[in-house]
Amino acid sequence: MAAAVALASPLRRLLRAPQPRRAVPAPYYFFSRGRCGATIAVTAGAAKDSAVNASVDRIVAEEVRNILYMLMQAERASQRRDVFHTNFLTPPIIKEAMVAIEKLADIKAVAQGGYPEAERCRISVGHPDSLTSNPDTVAALSISGNFRLEPCSHGDFLGAILGTGITREKVGDILLQGEKGAQVLVDPELVDYLTSTLEKVGKVGVSCTQIPLLALEYEPPRTKSFKTVEASLRVDALASAGFKISRTKLASLISAGDVRVNWTPVLKNGVTLESGDVVSVSGMGRLKVN
Template identity: 35%
Template sequence: MKTEVYDHFHPDERDFVDKAWEWVERAGQFHEMKLTDFLDPRQAYILESLMNRRNDVQIHLDGGSETAERKRALVAPDYAYLEEESMELAVLAITSADQKLLQLEHGDYMGALLSLGLKRGKIGDIHVLDDGCHTVVAKEVADYLSIHLHQVHRVNVFTDILPIDQLRTSEVSLQMMDLTVASLRLDGIASDVYRLSRSKILIPIKAGRCKVNFRVVEDPSKALQAGDVVSVQGLGRFKVMEIDGVTKKGRFRVKVGRFV
């Protein structure tokens, strides 16, 4: 690949860029089709930007619902009719007779699934419902998950595999926070959201464990904007909902939604 391709991406993304470029090249040159694992929005953007470098390749993305965040991609020659191709998606339905199920959160289900030894790429969006959870998974691992998942955060659970058209989705749950900050810097807002000192929030940012809109950001002075989604490994993520003017003392009023 030409070196200048890398200039558009963070060094930590190079491994994925290499893989994605190979999928695109093989689709164009050798007429091969590739069904990927689940991609996050940043990876999907990278794949689409690489596809745009050729006029003989197309991509179809699907995560099981119109609002899906994580999606599988089908990379194919431009002449292929992809609407009839299966994206190999299934729903892992998780239920329990234990009322403690109602206390489980997104992170509990995620932790239980990943503890079974699968890559994150095999798991799509997790929808926490009033009576359990519907998780979009790659069809090739659905049986494995159904057989081995017995507990979620010490709650005994039952599982069933459903076709993707039976997926029940949930609204994203946000804990709203109204902040007044000296600036719109990443480190300043993140320290308030996570209730950490500025010196402590600098550690994960400078270590490459912070993402803004799914892209690694190591510059703590980066200015955030309304709509930005920030995640810090081990601390969760939040979305800048609104920047609502400046106070008389010159501080910014910021409304933030923390994912729960």
């Protein structure tokens, strides 16, 4: 399920602000487990937790700033008919980056994640004449092994990949396949490295091979809609209702870093949600506030 973050005001400020001439840092993007979701319609009112939300806005705004800096580089590349590719980005950043690209003259952008409903995507930007067809910027790998007795989670596969020294932004979606293993989308430049380096996920020995994108096996996320009435729009109130767990259990998940709002980890139970916000809990899926 895709989601959008309301960043209009920070983005306008970034577009007006001069961009620093410096190397772009490699931000760490988080990816939640689970592919099912739930939608909640809430009738309630609450005060804004401005301190925490401002901190979250700063994190996302900095990511957008990095994207805009890269877009400046891409605009220069476009003048030379070159094509520039970003790393894998999360849905909120993809949305804001695409909006920013629309403001730039003589530049075309294509977002690709390897399959139609991909969550994490790379954006290719350049002059329209240079992007006459979809660029080949995403590769698919099959990680296979006998996971019947040792089932592994999304986090296990991601941890094994990152354990080879690869950074998170070079890895796209991970499609779990139960006992068979998983299919992973990666930067094509890393295919040879991973196929020769990745040997184990958890305690299971694995083989890693490249497969065509058409061989990817995926299903649309299953969703359901329901209504609830809560005393506030706090994340612990809505998430406990949406995932049908106690607030005590949710508080422990927040402390462990397993709860995210719009792909950014929340730090406190009292973070206030707004319409359109997406809450994800590792291993449980995600919900969107209507």
